[in-house]
Amino acid sequence: MKLGVLISGRGSNLQALLAAKKEERLPLADFRLAVSNKPDAPGLDIARSFGLRTAVIDGSKYRGRRAEHDRAIDQVLREHECEAIVLAGYMRVLGAEFIAGWRNRIINIHPSLLPSFPGLHAQRQALEYGVRTSGCTVHFVDEGTDTGPIILQRTVPVLPGDTEDSLAARILVEEHHAIVEAVALLSQGRVNIEGRSVRVSSGGRVG
């Protein structure tokens, strides 16, 4: 499965994916390129260090013209023959038209146990609410904010004295496992959407 990865920042989930690929844990995932909406995203260097092509579709040049920005991203992904998209810390909202064009082919990783704490600053939301357990969720992207069908979730405890940073770091460790596992399942064709439920078919060993 040919995959494009969208990033905005440090790209640690991209790094987890590329490291897993290098270690031959994702034999069926063919990463075609990383696309950043920010020209200075450190994740671009990570992509290059793994020999992955990069593209920058600078969001600041498309202010107020999201649909055009989306179309530029769509174009570069299709030029590279991508079949699915991984949002790995991509911080710009994708429009409904883009999402419809990639229906059930965009996955996102979110740092909470959805449906709790969708949207920005999920870790801060969790701390302010006072939950004892949080985690991360890999889900398909639909038109809502972090509302799409869930592929998998991993949990972490919220500990006494946690700050937003300490909780985010603990969740990030699980994100790296979760995104690799989700891309493995997806690339093996084992992820089936039924309504808003995701069924993961038990695959034999692949690769």
Added chain:
Amino acid sequence: MKLGVLISGRGSNLQALLAAKKEERLPLADFRLAVSNKPDAPGLDIARSFGLRTAVIDGSKYRGRRAEHDRAIDQVLREHECEAIVLAGYMRVLGAEFIAGWRNRIINIHPSLLPSFPGLHAQRQALEYGVRTSGCTVHFVDEGTDTGPIILQRTVPVLPGDTEDSLAARILVEEHHAIVEAVALLSQGRVNIEGRSVRVSSGGRVG
């Protein structure tokens, strides 16, 4: 700490508490009585089998007069010198006046990872949403529906083929652990509310 337990049904969480008490795992919890809003709640027999006093404040005799029902419950709890209340599958909504009279002294157990899936049929809500992880939450009761400060949470996986019953049964096992642990902490005076966060102070061994 003198405790009253409110039930409506089978009373399996009450049973977990009384069994833990019998096994001397809750040395500082002094269960004073179980109160049911239903005269035929099987939990009443469980209470009696452990030698616990019971009271029935029959909700059906107070239709449209919730405040009166609440006052009758309040009275019997105070007659038995209760200092705090455990809602163990209590299915009737308590009014704001009652809650204010027991501010930060009522705990409830809810079969989801709040704030996801508050209210009725939490397990069904979780299945319909398609989460991969659920669990239970012990929290203080405030005027909202399952919105009060969280004491602890325990997680369970949602498995392929789960029904409402199978998921509920898996969560219930964790509820029994969670309610005992929460009452242990509460009775040891180790649960401190700060805003909407709960701080659990590290206690030495008690009892």
